[in-house]
Amino acid sequence: MSKRIVVDPITRIEGHLRIEADIENGKIKDAYSSGTMVRLLEEILRGRDPRDAWAFVGRVCGVCTSIHSVTSVRAVEDALDIVIPPNAELVRNLMNCALYMHDHVVHFYHLHAMDWVDVVNALKADPKKTSELAQSISKWPKSSPGYFSDLQTRIKKFVDSGQLGIFSNGYWGHPAYKLPAEVNLIGLAHYLEALEWQKEIVKIQAILGGKNPHPNYLVGGMACAVGIDDVSGLNAERLAYIGQLLKDGKNFIEQVYIPDLMTVASFYKDWGAIGGGLGNYLVYGDMPTNGYRDASSFKFPSGAILNKDISKVYEVDLKKEDEVQEFITRSWYEYKEGDGKGLHPWKGESKINYTGPKPPFEHLKTDEKYSYLKTPRWKGNAMEVGPLARVLVGYAKGREDFKEVVDKALKDLNVPVTALFSTLGRTAARGLECVLAAQWGQEFFDQLVTNIKNGDTRMADSSKFEPSTWPKTALGVGHAEAPRGALAHWINIEDEKIANYQLVVPTTWNASPRDNKGQLSAYEAALIDTPVADEKQPLEILRTIHSFDPCMACSVHLYDENGTTISRISVVGD
Numbered sequence: 001m002s003k004r005i006v007v008d009p010i011t012r013i014e015g016h017l018r019i020e021a022d023i024e025n026g027k028i029k030d031a032y033s034s035g036t037m038v039r040l041l042e043e044i045l046r047g048r049d050p051r052d053a054w055a056f057v058g059r060v061c062g063v064c065t066s067i068h069s070v071t072s073v074r075a076v077e078d079a080l081d082i083v084i085p086p087n088a089e090l091v092r093n094l095m096n097c098a099l100y101m102h103d104h105v106v107h108f109y110h111l112h113a114m115d116w117v118d119v120v121n122a123l124k125a126d127p128k129k130t131s132e133l134a135q136s137i138s139k140w141p142k143s144s145p146g147y148f149s150d151l152q153t154r155i156k157k158f159v160d161s162g163q164l165g166i167f168s169n170g171y172w173g174h175p176a177y178k179l180p181a182e183v184n185l186i187g188l189a190h191y192l193e194a195l196e197w198q199k200e201i202v203k204i205q206a207i208l209g210g211k212n213p214h215p216n217y218l219v220g221g222m223a224c225a226v227g228i229d230d231v232s233g234l235n236a237e238r239l240a241y242i243g244q245l246l247k248d249g250k251n252f253i254e255q256v257y258i259p260d261l262m263t264v265a266s267f268y269k270d271w272g273a274i275g276g277g278l279g280n281y282l283v284y285g286d287m288p289t290n291g292y293r294d295a296s297s298f299k300f301p302s303g304a305i306l307n308k309d310i311s312k313v314y315e316v317d318l319k320k321e322d323e324v325q326e327f328i329t330r331s332w333y334e335y336k337e338g339d340g341k342g343l344h345p346w347k348g349e350s351k352i353n354y355t356g357p358k359p360p361f362e363h364l365k366t367d368e369k370y371s372y373l374k375t376p377r378w379k380g381n382a383m384e385v386g387p388l389a390r391v392l393v394g395y396a397k398g399r400e401d402f403k404e405v406v407d408k409a410l411k412d413l414n415v416p417v418t419a420l421f422s423t424l425g426r427t428a429a430r431g432l433e434c435v436l437a438a439q440w441g442q443e444f445f446d447q448l449v450t451n452i453k454n455g456d457t458r459m460a461d462s463s464k465f466e467p468s469t470w471p472k473t474a475l476g477v478g479h480a481e482a483p484r485g486a487l488a489h490w491i492n493i494e495d496e497k498i499a500n501y502q503l504v505v506p507t508t509w510n511a512s513p514r515d516n517k518g519q520l521s522a523y524e525a526a527l528i529d530t531p532v533a534d535e536k537q538p539l540e541i542l543r544t545i546h547s548f549d550p551c552m553a554c555s556v557h558l559y560d561e562n563g564t565t566i567s568r569i570s571v572v573g574d
Contacts, residue, residue, distance in 0.1 A: 002029055005538055006363055008036070011169075012111045012542070013550040014063045017511065019523070019541060020363055023532055028541075031520075031527035032366045033511045035373040042350050045501040050076045050493050051465070053501065054217045057489065060503070063551055064103055065213035066095055066205060067482040068489075068503070074292060075489040076219045079476025083291065085458035088221035090448040091208050093287050093299075094242070095215065096480070097441035098204035101249045103483040104387075104434040105201075105257055107549045109187075109194040112427065115543040116264050117179060117187035120172040123156055125181035133182050138259040142193065151189050171537040178267045187264065190256050201249045207238050221460025226452055239449060246445055250438040261431040265413055265424055272415050275423030275544040277526030279308035280381050281389035282509070284316060284488060286481035287440060299440050300481045303393040304378060308421050310396035316378070318477045318488055321346070326374040326504065330513035332356060333374065340516055342377060345490035345502035346475055375512040375521065376504050384522040385485030385509045386548060387430040392420065401439070405432045423526070426547040467496040482506050484549050507551050523548065 001024075008018035018034040041060060045053055053076065058069035070092055077084065127149040134143035158167070179187070202212045208224050209215020216223050227233025285295055285302030295302055303313035317323055325342030328335060334353040335343060343349060355369050364370040377383070394402030395417075409428060410417060419425055464470070472495065479488040485506030492500040510522040520528075526544050533540065 003535060004363060005532070005535055005541070007538055007541055010542070010545055010550065012114070012546060014061060015551060017545070017550050018364070019527070019545060020366060021527060021532075021538070021541060023535055026531055026533070028527045028530045028532060031524045032364065032370060033373075033513065033521065033523040034364055034371040035507075035511060036371075038352060038372050040350055040352075042348070042501050042503065045498050048498050049467075049496070050079070050491060050498055051219045053489075053491070053498060054219070055214075057503065058214045058217075060505075061551055062213040064099065064482050064484060066099055066209065066215050066217075067480055067487060069215070069217040070096070071478045071480040071482075071487050071489045072491075073217050073219045074478030074480070075476045075491045076478070076493075077292075077476070078478055079474040079491055079493050080219075080464050080470055082220050082461060082464050083293070084221045084461055085456075086291075087226070087448060087451055087456060088218075088459050089288055089292065090444050090451070091222045091224060091459070092217075093444045094441060094448065095205050095208055096287060097246075097437045097444065098201055098249075100434060100437035100483055101253060101441070102198055102201045103549075104430050104437075105194055105253065106198050107430065107483075108257060108261065108427075109191045111549065112546045113187055113191060113260075113264075114167070114170055115539060115546055116177070116268060117191075118172055118174075118177040118184050119155070119167045119170060119188055120159060121177065121179075121181050122184040122188045123152060123159065123181075125152065125185035127152060127185075130182040130185045134186050137263055138255045140255040140259075142189070148185055148189060151192070152185065155188065171534075171539045174537055174539045175533050176539050176543075179264065180267075183263055183267070187260060190260055193256065194252075197249075197252050201245060204242055204245050207242055208234070218460055220462055220465055221458075223460070225459060226457035228452070239452075243445055243449075246438070246441045250442065253434055253438050258431055258435060261428060262409070262412055265428055268424055269413065269415060269419075271424040271543070272413075272419030272422045274530055274540075275426070275526045275547065276308075276421040277522055277528075278382055278384050278520075279306075279421060280378075280383045281305040281392050282316065282378050282383035282385050282486055283389050283393045284318065284479040284481060284486040286479070299436070300390050301394055301397050301399060303397065304381075304383065305389075305392055305396060306381065308418075310392060310417075313393055313396050318479055318490075323379055324376060324488070324504065325380075326376045326502075326508075327515045328369075328374055329516040330369050330371060331374050332369050332372050342516075345477075345488070345504055346492060346500070348490070348500065348502035350502075369513075371513040373508050373512045375515045376509050377515055377519075380517075382515065382519045382521050382525070383509055384526075385506045386426070387433050387483075387485075388420065388426040389485060390481060391429040391433055401436055405435055423530075423544045423547045430549070470496060484551050485509060505551075507548075510548050511550060523550075 002022045010017040016036045020032045022030040054069040054072040127145045130148045131145040206212040285298040287299030290297035321344040327342045332354045474493040490502045512521040
């Protein structure tokens with residue numbers, strides 16, 4: 001007999017996500033992923049000036065701040081055939097690298113680490129042994145016995161008071177936790193250090209984009225004017241500050257994040273065979289080094305992998321109408337031509353048609369429509385997007401930078417490449433590409449400084465900024481690799497205004513409901529066969545879902561006008 005577990009909301013994510021899972025003999029037999037809020041920014045954009053779209057879509061979410069804005073300006077530039085100056089491309093790349101460094105560190109420590117690290121167990125650690133272990137895996141200076149002893153004392157006060165603060169409501173003591181007390185204490189210490197560090201790296205976006213979150217972008221380039229001796233421009237002092245922030249960030253990633261990641265992974269190798277899911281991976285590509293239109297120059301190469309076969313990488317073309325389509329068979333929307341047909345985003349529609357149960361309810365009608373997320377498919381295939389997809393495509397294409405970090409990680413953990421197809425592999429991939437982003441950030445910074453020293457201070461091309469120069473109608477697509485995966489915006493411009501605008505975002509790919517063929521999406525597929533030791537404390541579900549780093553606000557965005565909240569974990573018998 002199976003039992004259904006309902007986890008709503010999934011915590012330590014951005015936005016609202018509900019998971020329903022059927023448990024049989026201690027494992028998940030079936031799973032359903034439901035986005036329970038509505039976005040509809042597309043409708044807000046209709047009739048607006050295309051040059052303003054970036055400011056609206058950037059507000060989809062403040063977690064992966066800036067990535068929607070850069071994707072938007074790329075869509076408009078593609079539609080209007082605008083090529084931006086090299087400096088503007090470098091600045092965009094630098095902002096993306098800073099985003100990756102910030103987002104991945106925050107995800108590991110503040111959103112995902114507590115799935116592996118038992119905070120309360122850290123109180124049992126020996127500070128001296130903890131110090132010896134910390135110094136054996138890294139040269140990070142904060143590793144003395146006194147440092148760890150003081151931290152233990154602070155946390156013990158929280159525990160003794162019965163108020164764990166930010167660590168409340170965890171499944172502490174759960175049998176799925178495996179780390180020694182000393183590793184738990186290291187993880188806890190670096191959790192707190194990362195809270196301080198993350199405030200620094202975002203300053204790169206504030207300097208180059210004017211503020212953070214939601215920095216400024218510009219169709220045709222960037223708005224940060226270069227002025228080496230100008231106090232109001234991108235001057236020598238600010239450039240030097242950016243350079244130092246990049247170095248400090250690289251040090252934190254290499255001396256704190258990666259040693260912690262590898263240490264934690266070494267105790268959870270069994271999770272290298274859990275949560276693999278679809279085995280299909282999709283990457284649009286990003287970080288251009290020779291202009292956005294030269295896909296061969298991308299640091300993140302584009303491509304698709306099917307059925308875990310890394311011997312072949314398929315090409316991806318976002319403008320072909322038979323490649324990317326969105327279905328609504330199980331989604332609370334309706335299309336003019338019916339629910340059975342998939343629409344390319346240039347022809348996308350966003351009309352809500354809620355047919356689910358009226359709150360409060362025990363569980364969704366999962367044999368009908370059950371999510372506000374649409375269901376995107378690539379050539380009819382359900383795909384996973386994100387760090388694992390990017391690392392696998394880069395590795396499969398033989399890129400030396402990817403092969404170097406992946407092969408080293410596999411060797412250090414003594415696991416085969418197939419271990420990447422898992423919850424653990426997904427978590428590790430995020431760290432590995434964070435290392436690459438830190439390295440690339442240094443490269444882009446050096447190139448920008450060299451260009452400026454050589455007299456090239458151009459940041460924007462305004463030749464096509466006036467609507468009078470535009471064609472009467474134009475179609476464009478802008479894409480990027482957000483920290484959570486492949487992101488694209490499709491725009492239709494008519495008579496100088498936005499006629500249609502569609503976002504297909506990473507979490508829509510990963511968290512969407514089943515399609516018209518019954519194919520599961522990435523979250524649902526990854527949960528199948530996941531062990532669950534305690535049905536009332538489904539820590540294992542959180543591990544796999546958090547490995548994707550869900551961002552539901554990108555996928556769905558509205559709230560119940562009555563303020564109704566269903567927040568529970570329940571077990572329902574057949």
